[in-house]
Amino acid sequence: MMLGNFGMKCVAPLGREKMMTFLLQFEKLAVSFVDFMQTEVAYSALIFMVIFTVTRFTRRFSPALNFALWVLVFLRLVLPTDISQPFSARQIVDNGRFSKWMFVDALMPLSDSEKAADTSVHEAPAAGLSTEGNGSDPILSFVNAVKWQTLLFVLWLIGVCALSFFYIRQLRTFRNLIRGAIPVADANLAAYCDDWRQRLHIKRKVQLLSSGEFLSPFTIGLFRPIIFIPQKLFERAGAKTVQAIIAHEMVHIKRLDDLWLRVQNVVQILYFFNPVVWIAASELNQERERLCDERVLAEGAISRKTYGESMLQILKFNLFGFDGITLLPGFGNEKKRFKNRLTSILKNQKKVRTSMISIALVFLSSATFLLPMAKYETPAERPVTVTNHLMSLAPDELSSALNFRDPLHGEGLITARFGKLKTPYSEAARFHKAVDIKAQMGTPVYAAEAGEVIAANTEYTLNKGWGRKIEIKHRNGYITRYAHLKHVNVQVGQEVKADEQIGTVGTTGQSTGPHLHFEILQNGENLNPELYVGFKQKLSKKANEQYVINKRIKVQFQKPVQGKLTSAFGAGKDPFAKKQRKHRGIDIAQKDGTPVLTAAPGTVSKLVLNYEKGEGAGMVVEITHDDGFVSRYTHLGEILVQVDQDVKAGAQIATVGNTGRSTGPHVHFELELNGAFVDPLILINRKSVVPKRAQ
Template sequence: MSAADVAFWLAQAGAQVLAGALAWFVGGAAHRRLRISHAAFGYWLALWLLALAPSVAASVWHASGAAAPAWPLPSGLPLPRLDAFAADAAPAHAAEAVATQPVVDLAGALLALYLAGVACSLARWLRGGVALRGLLRAARDAGERLPGAHSRRELQALRARGVQVVLSREAATAFAVGWPRRRVVVPEALAAHLDDAQLALVLRHEAAHLRRLDPERDALMRLAQAALWFNPFLRMLAARVQLAAELRCDAAAIGADPGRRRPCAQAYLATLRLAAGRAAPAGASAFARRRDPGQHQLRMQHMLHGDDRPRLRRGARLALLALALGGSAALAAAQAAGGGDPARIAAPVAAPTNHEDTGTASTKPAADVRRLASPQAAANAAPAPIALAVPLADTRITSRYGVSGGIRIRPHRGIDFAARRGTRVYAPAAALVVAATDRYPEGERYGKVVVLDHGDGWQTLYAHLQDFDVHEGQRIAAGAPIGSSGASGQATGPHLHMEVLHDGQRVDPEPLLR
């Protein structure tokens, strides 16, 4: 993992925690201010998804490579002299390589820490799954051992839907399992303690969980939270999602019959007493699985008196969905931008010209080339002694010359262009090819490199190429293809890194581009 990878994924981790904090605090404030129902399942699920959006957007853009954020290297290497490729010389800039080594070591440590957290989260989940499997293996079919007509009627309804009801000596609470076989598990002690009407309500509650696919949804959320174990707000939002799921299943069990309210509350109290000090198995959607006294009190209130807060209307739900999708799209667009300026100024491509002893004809299409122009750079630029065409068609600069801070040990020594993998790179002016190699001296991080000499002390370098179409010693015309962009060396995504040197000193390439 390179220093650029460290910067990219640390930024995503920070964005993930920040998005979770905003969703928790802003969403919670809106919930209290608007008196939204605690059973508004969609509301809390949308907030959970918004908190998850930065990681999803970053992973998609990073994996696709399409307009991926081109996080540049923390420091550049000097352009080679014309004879630098003649022999393998000892590194003349070893101090610069040593300076970046701690960043690479930090990357390994951070990656190990992250993977250890994921492993611990998955190990806890796996341990719960093994315990659940053993519990299900020891459970026995309920058969006709239920206390009365109401509970047997619910049992028959579940069987008709392919759901098995089993009794377990080990279970502390009733719960539903969605995979690999849909089941409702009821503790034998609970079945013996509850009367017929109360047990029927417990079965109706768990049947509602299965109808709404709550066990499967809960498993997916647990998997996402294992990958993002460092974000506490994601777990807090998931707890509110589960509470809303329990409340709506309570309401489904009671239905429109107010006579079921008290028996449902009594069954819930009996379940709490039986489950005191014991946790429900991982992956199970349980009738009483939360230990928060406030949540238990809220559920009792809903069971006995109903929901005194209004549900979200359809228009509000649609607006919330639009907000969630819009927020996700905005985050994805931010990832795609890669920190570049969205403004683009069109500039025509310089027409191909002949160079003395040119051996390669220009094949660059005569099309408009777009690039970003920094107003500050344009204002401070001296009259350009050399004019360079933009090396890519439809170009966008993502990192400019001289940028420092963050993970950069030294100011950025070139400019980076966003480019898809395989995008053609063209010579900005007539030149002699002095290097076309994947063994750039003292700079393996640069990957495949082409260096052009334009005369009068001017040289340009192009790094992270996928391949090159020229060879050392070849003379080429302006606009001739020299290779294609890629992500060779150490780069988090496809892009083109360009540097300009005049008389052995780096200069800002941007004012020279025409």
């Protein structure tokens, strides 16, 4: 049929863009997942070594204690990775000489602050790729550049699906076996089962079923439990053996082991690649059976000798299955497990009785000591910029957030803004997702930020679409789009720096004249470029009358200090370097010592207390707010808050100062939103729409 290439060309750009958005979000999920799994595997390996060593000494004394300790391995695998506390095994390793051991250092993942300092941390890719031009297919480019984490994630998904299929199929097999089984007709066995139900205070009705299609006894069902006894047992074994099996399975029902085994199976499926899980599951199964044996013998209705002989009968007939339904294969030998249980039953007649209170205390203390595996950072350690010696931090060292520049460096006239407006191509108002800047043909177009070119379309249809277009992928899921270009000076896959020329202004595609159509997107969502760039161009009459709709933002910001605005957000002249640069905040001049107030409620996340005179940002307070906002106040005189302190809007956090590289007493106030700097003035005392802008 040869429809492959034709079909690809016929795919709407929107559909292709959605596909790329999905693929890139999938890659982001894969990287996060692999990072999480690596941490969990490292943590579980460390706990496993401790538990394995301890249980070699305690296994003869208390199955309940051993069972509780092995549960810790499974708990570690389902708990968040960032749990920490000041007194834990991790702290002892970090503070002691053990931290010098290479294998311990290799297993211990980085703390959050260490990860933040690691420049190799993965940055989330962005969505919204194009499908046109340059003969390149972004989907194929994505496949060719797929990360190893994505491949691992796909393999993990395949493994989980395969094991889940096996699990469900096996479960259905047992369900079908139960449907075909018949009730046990022996009235004495029914009475014996009821007697044990009363002994163990089981309120649920228990049914005895039998069939010749399976060789192993097992228990299934939580609310309507069923004990299955193979027909071979009635034919070969004596009544005492069958009674011992019933007593044992009744204890399983009492303990709700069918439920806990399901939970254990789910964890095994999710961590099928981790041998620690399989070993821990095998140990749990063995200790579970020992607990059931111990409870049966504690009732005194069956002697140790009779119970042991019954187990030997099971071994003789090769009818393994005291574990209940083990739907997943596990490590360990069934015969060896029987041998250990028999040794425990016959030789340890004078067992050390351990109270449940003692076991609970040991379990809780062990969990508190072992499970918090993340590195604990004291309040003094969390602000990583605070040291015991004078230091200076440049603004770029305070944050790695994106700082989008004007792609035309102030040239041109803004003719259309972000929001609804009428276009020459439609009678009804349409939502304009960009800023249009009218400029002379051939005006240089610069990259708004550093990134990778993901689209460089040189082919276009006259009077249709975006014409020649460039798309650049940045960190934190952002993409910038430059359309209607005359020249495209970059190629797909090329790394560009901020302010590097990438093309020239043109009028290609659906255009009424030379202009730049400029968009900013994050994770496929169009954002208002004016919020991120701080354009200095004047507005046309039509653009000045246009109402610009802002993204709905719940956080309400206010000025941190009242005073004279000496420097706005956007392009400006550096008073020290005497060069043009993008100012990523606003400067408000005020007298030294004037109170500096919180712009919005939040939590203090970083402090810089030390500085060198005439260098860097001076003394700094950083506050984290809701909805992805971070505010930062620099060049302060005195800081009045601590890290992790919650502050209300309008609360005093510092005083105006002149610390660091500063020309006089003022506050430099900047805002980040989801990893990119935004114009604070637009968000201060904002309304749902932005009215006419002052010319």
